[in-house]
Amino acid sequence: MTTHLEVIDAGLGVSIQDLGRPGYRAIGVPLSGALDPLALAAANALAGNGAALPALEIRFSGPTLMLAEGEATRLALMGAATAEIIGPEGEKRLAEPQTSFLLRRGEKLKVGRTNGTAYLAVAGGFGVERMLGSAATYARAGLGGIKGGVLSPKDQLPCNGVGEDEDALHQSEALPYASGPLRVLPGPQEDQFTPEALDVLLSAPFSLSPAMDRMGMRLEGARLNHNDRGADILSDGVLPGAIQVPGDGQPIILLADGQTTGGYAKIACVISADLPRLAHLRPGDTLRFARVDRTQAAAARRAQAEAFARWKAGIEIWKAPGRIDIARLYTTELITGVTAGYCPA
Amino acid sequence: MSTGEARPFAPFPQVRPLSDTALTVVFGTEVDPQVHAQVMGLARQLEALRDAPALAGVSEWIASFTALTVYFDPDVADVAALEAELARLAGAGAKAILAGRVWTLPACFENDYAPDLADLARLQGLSEEAVVSQFLAARYRVYTIGFLPGFPYMGGLPEALQVPRLATPRTEVPARSIAVAGGMCAIYPFKSPGGWRLIGRTPLNLFDPAREAEPALLAAGDTVQWQRIDAARFAALEAEADAGTLDPQQFLGEGPHDHAS
Incomplete structure (x- = not known):
């Protein structure tokens, strides 16, 4: 019998995402995928998964999920959100942040409001159908996810893995985002x-307007004036991070679900290493921009990959109280990192 | 607007940075079949050279009206070498000789399928019938696919039918609507907000992920002409399209097709 999580409360802005759907831009299919691929990879790592498996992206408020089928499954939450596990009798325990946890049959997981974008990964990934190579939800064309859309109540989320192991994976360090x-x-x-x-x-400084979704974010601030050529161009290829400026002079930054071609002049593009940071901005936040060159952009990308590799290598195994599993210590790939020698009681 | 002076454009083609993961090769500034032929020519060269070392890391590209945008993995690509190679290929001036596929697609102007037809006719001082017959007489070139999966931007709308977009876009344009704006014609593959004027509807699925190898019906470089169908024929074809049994290949080639079954 397959393990299923049932959606009790769909939350707001919750969709299944992976690393997206490259290769179809020429026919108008946006990249989609996680707004913050780093946090997706982190949640997956804590759930014992590879970086690219489909997980839940939570933009505003989290869902309540119940393990409706299967004995137990292992989950991990990454991002500024709290979660509690509610037992069948209503008893509650907090899910430790950045720590995988078991959800048993009949238990509910209630994820609260997020400050920024959070990711909930499940061991083995969510077993949803891939469309055009990806499970990423792109609601406008009904691609990926559960029935092509954001979560709705009563949806059944198939989970590929099972959770038997009482040990948890934990990382206390925050993800290494660049600042400035x-x-x-x-x-x-x-x-x-x-x-x-x-x-x-x-x-x-620019302020983030409330008009933001997975397609893009509007900024408000000093007007960016076009010259005599004006704001409109013949549509050409764009990508997440592109800063297009319509006639009102107020920039729009395209995000993962942004259309593939755009008809407004683009003044600049946020470098790929900084795209994950966009996922955590909130309406009213102040943004500033700095110019870099191609060499600096490449260096930022490398630095980010190395910092993430260190973060991942620092994931610890929290042994369940009273259990010693030497074999696991030797077989897990995580042994390359520092393994905690203690078990939280 | 602005007081600043535009710098003159450098000679075309130009290779411009779009981001650290994409470059755009620009061939001109106007909608022009000759310029688009250069865009398609470069696309063809990239297709043929996919495995060439100079194109290492290139993942995909988008042909648009006057430009080809090339996406790559900067961890694999040598960007300076890629930039030089794109400049060399673009400068070689190969134009795609083959014009792409020719389609004759069904269009219905009855029922509530053409809510802006009357307005367009009035604005241009034409009868609705004259608008339809001028629309049917033209051939349309697919310049690019964008906005929505499978949404074709087609040039070639007769001048007499060229009107601006709606001042206030509709919050919901029905899927399969045939729309015009300026000198362009398009088809909405999905229901969506939109500001183009709706003058007819086609029963076909413009985008179907079940057609895994070729989910979009149309591609940049294709030519489209329209064939009028009545409401009954529309209903029959739409039912087939909804059931997933309509093979769009039957609409390939110069029309008119005989749709009698």
Whole structure:
């Protein structure tokens, strides 16, 4: 019998995402996938999975899920959200942050509001059908996820793995995000703006407007003026991170579900290493931008990959009280990192 | 608007950075079949050279009106070498000789399928019938697919039918709507908000993920002409499309097709 989580409460903005659906942009299919692939990979690592398995992305408020079928499954939550496990008799225990935990049959997991985007991974990944190579939900075209959309009550989420092991995987360090201004590469239509516009982008603060979803985020701030060529271009290829500026001079940053081609001049693009940071911005947050060059963008990417590898290598095994499992210590790939020599009581 | 002076464009083609994971090769600034032929020519060269070392890390590309955007994995690609190779290929000026596929797609103008037809006719001082017959007489070139999966931007709308978009976009355009705006014609594959004017409907699925090898019906470079069908024929074809039994290959080629069954 397969293990299933039943959706009791769908939360808000909860969808199944993986690393997205590359390869179909020429026919208008957005990349989709996790807004923060780093946090997705982290949640998956804590659940004992590879980085790319489908997990739940939680944008605003978390779902309540019940293990309706199967004995137990292992889950891990990554991101600024709390979660509690509610037993069949109503007894509650807190799910430790950045620590995998078992959910047993009849138990409910209630994930609260998120501050930023959070990811809930399950051992083995969610067993949803891949469409065009990915399980990522793209609701506009009904691709991926559960019936092509965000979670709804009564949805059944098939879980590929089972959880028997009482040990937990834990990492107390926060994910290594870069700080400071968001780094951008100018282009490709910076010559449709006044010479001052790029300086304004790189010096003025911008505020994130409430108009944001998985397609993109609107910013409010100093006006970025176009020159005589104007704001409109013949649509050309875009990608997540592209900063397009319509005629009102207020920039829009495209995100994972953003359309594949766009008809507004693009003044710059957020570098790929900084895309995960966009996932955690909230309406009203202040953003600043800094210019980098291609070499710096590549270095930032490498630095991020190395920092994440260190974070992952630092995942500890929390032995369940009273259990010693030497064999597991030697067989788990996580032994390459530092393994905690204690068991939380 | 602005007081700044536009710098002159460098000669085309130009290779411009879009991000640290994409470059855009620009061939011009106007909608023009010749410029688009250069875009498609570069796309063809990339297809043929997929395994060439200079293109290592390139994952996909989008052909649009005047540009080809090339996406790559910067952990694999040598960006400077890729940039040089794209400039070289683009400069070689190969144009796609073959124009892509020719489709003759069914279009119905009855029922509530053409809510903006009357307005468009009035704006242009034409009868509705004149609008439809001018629309049917033209051939449309697919310049790019974007906005939604399978959504074709097609050039070639006769000048007499060119009107601006709606001042206030609709919150919901029905799937399969045939729409016009400016000199362009398009088809909405899914219901969606949209500001184009709706002048007919096709019963076909423009995008179907079940067609795994080719989920989108149309591709950049294709040519489309329309064939009028009545409401009864529309209903029959739509039922087949909904059931997933309609083979769109039957609409390949120059029309008119004989749809009598």
